[in-house]
Amino acid sequence: MTAPGSTAPVLAPRVLGRCRALVRPALAEAVGRLHPWVGEMAAYAFGWCEVGGAPAPASGGKGVRQALAVLGAEAAGAPERAGVAAAVAVELVHTFSLLHDDIMDGDAARRRPAVWKAYGTGPAVLAGDALFALAVETLAARSGGPAAVRALSAALGDLVRGQADDLLFAARPWTGPEQVRPDEYRAMAERKTGALLGCAAALGSVLGGAAAGTSAALDRAGRHLGVAFQIVDDVLGVWGDPAVTGKPVHGDLRERKKTFPVLVALRTPVAPRLAALLESGTDPAAAAALIEEAGGRSAALAEARRHLTAAEAALTAVPLEAGAAADLRSLLDFLVRRDL
Numbered sequence: 001m002t003a004p005g006s007t008a009p010v011l012a013p014r015v016l017g018r019c020r021a022l023v024r025p026a027l028a029e030a031v032g033r034l035h036p037w038v039g040e041m042a043a044y045a046f047g048w049c050e051v052g053g054a055p056a057p058a059s060g061g062k063g064v065r066q067a068l069a070v071l072g073a074e075a076a077g078a079p080e081r082a083g084v085a086a087a088v089a090v091e092l093v094h095t096f097s098l099l100h101d102d103i104m105d106g107d108a109a110r111r112r113p114a115v116w117k118a119y120g121t122g123p124a125v126l127a128g129d130a131l132f133a134l135a136v137e138t139l140a141a142r143s144g145g146p147a148a149v150r151a152l153s154a155a156l157g158d159l160v161r162g163q164a165d166d167l168l169f170a171a172r173p174w175t176g177p178e179q180v181r182p183d184e185y186r187a188m189a190e191r192k193t194g195a196l197l198g199c200a201a202a203l204g205s206v207l208g209g210a211a212a213g214t215s216a217a218l219d220r221a222g223r224h225l226g227v228a229f230q231i232v233d234d235v236l237g238v239w240g241d242p243a244v245t246g247k248p249v250h251g252d253l254r255e256r257k258k259t260f261p262v263l264v265a266l267r268t269p270v271a272p273r274l275a276a277l278l279e280s281g282t283d284p285a286a287a288a289a290l291i292e293e294a295g296g297r298s299a300a301l302a303e304a305r306r307h308l309t310a311a312e313a314a315l316t317a318v319p320l321e322a323g324a325a326a327d328l329r330s331l332l333d334f335l336v337r338r339d340l
Helices: 008-031 036-046 064-075 080-105 115-119 121-140 145-169 182-207 212-239 260-265 271-280 284-293 296-316 322-337
Strands: none
Touching: 008 036, 008 064, 008 080, 008 121, 008 322, 036 080, 036 115, 036 121, 064 080, 064 182, 064 212, 064 322, 080 115, 080 121, 080 145, 080 182, 115 121, 121 145, 145 182, 182 212, 182 260, 212 260, 212 284, 212 296, 212 322, 260 271, 260 284, 260 296, 271 284, 284 296, 296 322
């Protein structure tokens, strides 16, 4: 999915590392203001410690959303401090959403036991609530805080609607008039995944007082990235390497998830056979082969490319600081390409 000659595979990891190093002290300081037990759960969720508080050997995740916040601020000409505060807020909210998502979905692990498995469901809910409150506090204390809190609240409203749709999709039939349509899935993905990525890209510029049109363009870019990112996740959930994804091969099919490649294939003549395989859950390899034969995989990758192009067009539509905009584009391409 990377264009020939693209520098994204080299440049993007450096950009992510720079942004993590910039944000980590402020993020750690914010988490340090929490109740010690709640702070330990938050640190565990970030990958900083083990249960009990001993330092963890891993350094945590890539920091995608915090990088988008920093780069969005820099691209809009906002001061660095605006990007850091925005990055802390979106990272706190993202982690809050993961804690609650794992409980709702019954997901017991994210490369190691999920917070609710390690500490209990009630404590994990409490930790998530604390992270959300801390994110609002982080923004409200800044110049331009009211506008930033409004932007974050709007993104969270979309995220909740997207999560609600995703949960409801599970109960709908594989085929027939009530089956989930690909366009419904796109709308869900924009809300569930894209809203927070869009907010991340725009929030630093909001705190920095950038023009509304600039913040809106950054938000659009992040939302398109979110759809592309989610669809690539769907492809990896069926055909990805477990050593890379941390999930078992054909994991999404075993869990009977209504992902984009599946929904596309279910609108082709293979639908009756595929629905029977998905319902039984007995032969995910055969289901994966049938989805590929029906064009589900190729359609998903084409859809991801379309949204990546739209994200890049949104960045082109407004004047942005050249260096930061180039870093943003490298990050978009890297995140969508991943290991396809």
